[in-house]
Amino acid sequence: MIASRQPAAEAVAAYNAAMARFWQPVCAAAEVGAGPHFVELLDRPLTVVRLDGELACFDDVCRHLGASLSLASVVPGPGGEGQVLRCAYHGWSYDRSGRCVDIPARRDAPIPRDARVRAYPVAERYGLLWVCLEGESTAGIPEFPEFDDPGFHLTPLRVYEPWACSAPRIVMGALDDTHFPWVHPGLLGDPEHPEPPEHRAWVEGEYLMSTYSTLQPANETIGGAGLETVSYTNWCTPSSIRLLKSGPAGRYAIYEVVCPVAYDRSLIFLQMARDFDTDPARDAEYVAFEDVIQAQDKPVVESQRPWLLPPLSSRLMLYVRPADLPLIAYQKWLEELGVPQV
Ligand code: FES
Numbered sequence: 001m002i003a004s005r006q007p008a009a010e011a012v013a014a015y016n017a018a019m020a021r022f023w024q025p026v027c028a029a030a031e032v033g034a035g036p037h038f039v040e041l042l043d044r045p046l047t048v049v050r051l052d053g054e055l056a057c058f059d060d061v062c063r064h065l066g067a068s069l070s071l072a073s074v075v076p077g078p079g080g081e082g083q084v085l086r087c088a089y090h091g092w093s094y095d096r097s098g099r100c101v102d103i104p105a106r107r108d109a110p111i112p113r114d115a116r117v118r119a120y121p122v123a124e125r126y127g128l129l130w131v132c133l134e135g136e137s138t139a140g141i142p143e144f145p146e147f148d149d150p151g152f153h154l155t156p157l158r159v160y161e162p163w164a165c166s167a168p169r170i171v172m173g174a175l176d177d178t179h180f181p182w183v184h185p186g187l188l189g190d191p192e193h194p195e196p197p198e199h200r201a202w203v204e205g206e207y208l209m210s211t212y213s214t215l216q217p218a219n220e221t222i223g224g225a226g227l228e229t230v231s232y233t234n235w236c237t238p239s240s241i242r243l244l245k246s247g248p249a250g251r252y253a254i255y256e257v258v259c260p261v262a263y264d265r266s267l268i269f270l271q272m273a274r275d276f277d278t279d280p281a282r283d284a285e286y287v288a289f290e291d292v293i294q295a296q297d298k299p300v301v302e303s304q305r306p307w308l309l310p311p312l313s314s315r316l317m318l319y320v321r322p323a324d325l326p327l328i329a330y331q332k333w334l335e336e337l338g339v340p341q342v
């Protein structure tokens with residue numbers, strides 16, 4: 001049965017190459033302190049470091065004998081100018097561009113031209129570090145306007161355990177609402193109302209967007225009761241989704257961005273913002289709620305096969321209309337973007 005097999009090596013390579021064209025979140029910015037920090041993106045081990053306060057990201061392999069640069073130290077460069085990353089094994093030192101600027105065992109000869117490690121663009125935004133392996137990203141960092149909107153209160157960033165699945169599967173799990181009554185009964189959906197809402201889905205700029213209104217259990221901790229009608233607007237990219245929910249209580253944004261560590265491993269970063277019930281003392285409750293939702297979703301999404309999305313044309317997934325309309329639109333869009341399906 002094709003669906004239970006591991007994807008072919010070419011399919012994994014195509015997935016990695018397609019996702020490498022986008023900015024991807026790799027870690028919380030706070031995780032990178034005084035020294036280098038190891039991360040993995042699309043099967044590639046990387047080290048992220050701040051040199052003279054500026055971020056740098058390198059392949060995590062010293063050009064000399066291949067030791068991990070995550071074991072290296074940040075030290076003053078030769079002549080005391082600017083900080084460099086000094087390998088723990090024999091002290092080769094690299095500047096922010098990845099060029100080796102010191103080989104302690106051979107200081108009396110020029111440094112070979114090949115003595116450099118590959119450096120990647122790295123940026124800090126929304127409390128996260130982002131890397132684009134391709135150098136030029138085809139799209140910007142997914143936007144989170146509520147992050148610095150004074151009308152919204154932010155919850156602390158949440159980083160979940162890696163999920164054993166590909167990143168688009170996680171995005172589709174958040175885009176899909178028809179599982180709410182089944183996976184999240186009493187929290188996001190009502191088993192008495194399994195009928196799908198009316199969806200709209202379209203491409204706008206760098207996003208696949210969708211909207212719908214649905215019945216959800218009200219938040220009793222702020223005086224809600226029974227079911228209430230809420231409207232969602234979603235902005236998706238190949239590895240992120242921002243959901244903006246509007247209901248009687250106010251507006252609630254979920255910024256969920258996924259690091260595609262590998263085709264079968266993905267790391268979720270999640271931050272929420274709300275324009276009601278804004279006392280920070282209440283954050284723990286909202287975070288705990290989202291933790292439950294994530295824990296309910298995880299085993300189901302991890303169980304999905306094949307690992308990488310099968311092409312729409314294969315009909316390996318039997319979408320039904322109108323319920324699955326946003327998923328169909330999303331997958332079609334991924335195919336147009338060249339995110340491969342196997
Ligand atoms: S392996 Fe890095 S200096 Fe030798």
Ligand SMILES: [Fe+2]
Nearest residue numbers: 173179183297
């Ligand atoms: Fe879910």
